[in-house]
Amino acid sequence: MLITWTRTHGRHPLAAAPAADKDVMETTIMSGNIFDEILTLKSLFINKEVLRHSYLPNTMIHREEEIESLSFNLVEALKGHIPSNMILYGVTGAGKTAVTKYVCKQLQMKGEKIGRKVFPVLVNCRQIDTQYRVLAHLSNTLLEEFEAPDIPFTGWPTDRVFKELVKRMERRGGVYVIILDEIDHLIKKAGDDLLYNLTNLNSELNEARACVIGISNDLKFTDYLDPRVRSRLGQQDIIFNPYNAEQLQEILHDRAVEGIEENALSQDVIPLCSALAAQEHGDARCALDLLRVSTEKAEKESAELVEKRHVRAAQAQIECDQITPVIRTLPTQQKIVLAAVMLNEYNGLKNIQTGEVFYIYKQACTRVGLSLLSARRVSGLISNLDMLGLITANTVSKGRYGRSKQINSCLPDNLDVKTIMSNSESVIADVFAHSYKHQSRL
DNA sequence: CATCCACAGGAACTTGGGGGCA
């Protein structure tokens, strides 16, 4: 919102401060800046970036085999040939994306050295999740540095974007490694037309070459593919097994040497972070987050040593930090459905049925004057909340009494969902402010 | 063993908002 400074809005920000304001400012200056104290705190970090999962280390331990398989295939690009298409499988935090980035970086460096043009392009299919957008993204990244992205986010027919992509690849030549991260998400949402086109690219190209690397968390996503696409894409598979606690310890130790002051970690911190992350299906990202946040916690309280209790506190905070933005950014209707689940639970109900959620949802919408969605749509929204991990919704059959979902919220106890939702949308505060009639159970 | 409940969830369609182009 644009605020114009008029008499009613008070003083123009550039106008001279009246005496009272001046006093406040001078007091602040006299007593120092609020950042002074924080800046003088002794930091436990040498380089915090090293502990972020976006950081690409110089060596990647415990992924030697995977690196080898990937580079044996991609080396073809350096010889001017077409590498095989590949699919990399593995749980989150198993190092698939990091290994791919690592290998591609090395590939590109080598290519520059020996005068072979190799262009790896990474697309995150969770963010860029339609055929049109992936093609437009690829096309726009292939522009020369001085050119502005020129394919609009919508408006063109998809085949025109595809033709433009082919044209640009031909103009530049070289070998393109198209990496589709979280490809399973794209397939489930947009089907396999894009993959059909991308795996068929080489038949359209003369000067350039292309291969596709799909990265997936879901081992079975190829079930959704057309058999032709499946055979063309899955020429080579690599499976990334989850890290075990010992491997995680070594990874953390390596990063800690670079990122955290010597002797700042008590002996049991790294083993605990690794053990907790190993429980979470061997997620290295989770382990790094735990280590970083616990060090931050210790630093905040001016402790010289990071201890077990900091890790525990970090674990609780990370959980809340991940969920809060998800809840805050839910669309209004989705929030009301979640609120309906919570309201049922506040009333002491467990294993709530879809019908019961819809019953409260209807009352809530009527109360706050919002339009009602169909039961089919609400059922879809419940599935969405389940996918986001905010609730669990298991389909169960109660025989004569029908087939429905058993819905339970799965939010951490220390998270104030009511406040988070109410603060982000006043309508939700209204929803929670009333009481509702609950459906009688059989 | 057929019936029936209370949905689940797929498919096709609509609506409305974003845009390009001749």
Add this chain to the structure above:
DNA sequence: TGCCCCCAAGTTCCTGTGGATG
């Protein structure tokens, strides 16, 4: 300006389903 395209969110219609019940 009218027609084309893309896309998200939603509706309508429909078939499928697991197991208690009579």
